[in-house]
Amino acid sequence: MIRFDSVTMTYPGQGRPALDDVTVEILRGEFVFLVGASGSGKSSFLRLILKEERPSAGQIHVLGQDLRRISTRKVPYFRRNLGVVFQDFRLLPNKNVFDNVAFALRVIGKSRGFIQTAVPETLRLVGLDGKGKRMPHELSGGEQQRVAIARAIVNKPQILLADEPTGNLDPVTSAGIMTLLERINASGTTVVMATHEAGIVDQMQRRVIELSSGELVRDERSAGYAITSEAVAREVETTDAAAAPAAAAPAARAKAPARAGGGRKPAARTSAARTKAAAPPVAGETGEPAAANAVATTAPVEPVAAPEPTSAETTAAAAAAAVAAARSTTGRGTGKSSRKKKAAPTDAVLHDAGEFDTTAREVPATGEDADAVVAALRDEESAPGTITSAAPKVTREVMRDAPPLYIEPEATDEVTDEAAAITAAATAPIERLPDDADEEALAAASDADAGGPPGRPAPAATPRKSANLTLAERLGLRSPAGPRPGDDDQEVGPVK
Numbered sequence: 001m002i003r004f005d006s007v008t009m010t011y012p013g014q015g016r017p018a019l020d021d022v023t024v025e026i027l028r029g030e031f032v033f034l035v036g037a038s039g040s041g042k043s044s045f046l047r048l049i050l051k052e053e054r055p056s057a058g059q060i061h062v063l064g065q066d067l068r069r070i071s072t073r074k075v076p077y078f079r080r081n082l083g084v085v086f087q088d089f090r091l092l093p094n095k096n097v098f099d100n101v102a103f104a105l106r107v108i109g110k111s112r113g114f115i116q117t118a119v120p121e122t123l124r125l126v127g128l129d130g131k132g133k134r135m136p137h138e139l140s141g142g143e144q145q146r147v148a149i150a151r152a153i154v155n156k157p158q159i160l161l162a163d164e165p166t167g168n169l170d171p172v173t174s175a176g177i178m179t180l181l182e183r184i185n186a187s188g189t190t191v192v193m194a195t196h197e198a199g200i201v202d203q204m205q206r207r208v209i210e211l212s213s214g215e216l217v218r219d220e221r222s223a224g225y226a227i228t229s230e231a232v233a234r235e236v237e238t239t240d241a242a243a244a245p246a247a248a249a250p251a252a253r254a255k256a257p258a259r260a261g262g263g264r265k266p267a268a269r270t271s272a273a274r275t276k277a278a279a280p281p282v283a284g285e286t287g288e289p290a291a292a293n294a295v296a297t298t299a300p301v302e303p304v305a306a307p308e309p310t311s312a313e314t315t316a317a318a319a320a321a322a323v324a325a326a327r328s329t330t331g332r333g334t335g336k337s338s339r340k341k342k343a344a345p346t347d348a349v350l351h352d353a354g355e356f357d358t359t360a361r362e363v364p365a366t367g368e369d370a371d372a373v374v375a376a377l378r379d380e381e382s383a384p385g386t387i388t389s390a391a392p393k394v395t396r397e398v399m400r401d402a403p404p405l406y407i408e409p410e411a412t413d414e415v416t417d418e419a420a421a422i423t424a425a426a427t428a429p430i431e432r433l434p435d436d437a438d439e440e441a442l443a444a445a446s447d448a449d450a451g452g453p454p455g456r457p458a459p460a461a462t463p464r465k466s467a468n469l470t471l472a473e474r475l476g477l478r479s480p481a482g483p484r485p486g487d488d489d490q491e492v493g494p495v496k
């Protein structure tokens, strides 16, 4: 579904790559948390999937397509398979809730009838039934994010990318958003979410991909947030306390000499075996095609198998408690600077250190037990590693009772004149951008490398200026030809 093969990406004018030789595969239906310190490359990873940036080296496949082969002109069509949610919501302030969601459909030419059905269904799904006429400034932050999520999913994307979607929200509201994302994932949409929220990641126990200075240093199924370098540092401290001071030094200090010596960071080295064990093999490593790997290794996220909880509210309450606990125990709010204070070791690290407790305590499941969750997580701080139970999942009952996530298009999905005009304006042919030529030449060169007919040699990659994309472009609704009149006015952050 999403595959990075040895991807390195350096922004123009930057000496250090934002992503450094990243190889990873994300399978259909997975829910993946992307974690790492500020500047570790999470947003860059998402931007590469969206083809907002392109790699300096390596290959990216999304939905079976080699992104190098998608010309700039066709990017909007490619992006229609991807929903995107941002930390700052990016709603259109002068349009009501209904129109904000309908925007994503109108601009691609959906009929009025389709929109009249699809938008209310989606608003119901995200918990905004009856709020279609509200303006964004009349909504809470959480409600605004729900509108943004509705806009992202109303066009039935196969992949939902979320860049810190709870970053501006309080814990309870964040938990509600996570419940919603979990439901969306349970319906089959692959979700990739960059986050700093340790509480959420620890609570949900999904696949975690961790980046550190652009390198992939951890890839674990059913994992928590713990920053690997810190977990490793703690492991070293607990298992080798009497060793040389350098061994117990924080990983941040240990990094420098390791890198200076040309090796990988200690964290990366320690996590390598874990990554191999936990992550699905990548096609290039096994010599088998990706699809075969997907069949053989998909251990998809179990969308609706729930051990104990009985309602979506349960998930929300428990996750809220987890977020609150994480924030309170680390003494932080939503700010990023102190997030690394929570340094619960990963299960793998604990296992390696002989501390893994297989008789894990169960996290309480009912909403009333939220305090107990907080208490349990506080215990976790003093007795790390003893909580390993899976996060409450959305149950079959919840899914059964929930309104349908997606609705089928009308049999006659006519394009009205109005919609056609919007579409024409949004996707009209644009001037050929210089880098189109680069992309095609690179693809031709790749053919030649693969033993195909000899192609033109690829020109030296010229640094490309990062574009300021408009909202419509980022949503995949317009060609990235630069802002059009009025677009800039529509790109806003939270209105509260």
Ligand SMILES: Nc1ncnc2c1ncn2[C@@H]1O[C@H](COP(=O)(O)OP(=O)(O)OP(=O)(O)O)[C@@H](O)[C@H]1O
Pocket: 011, 012, 014, 017, 018, 036, 037, 038, 039, 040, 041, 042, 043, 044, 045, 466
């Ligand atoms: N447009 C840009 N031009 C130049 N450098 C950039 C650009 N965007 C990001 N970078 C750099 O690339 C690196 C990775 O940034 P990125 O935004 O991907 O990190 P992140 O993990 O998402 O950080 P955060 O959690 O703070 O959002 C950082 O060193 C950052 O300074």
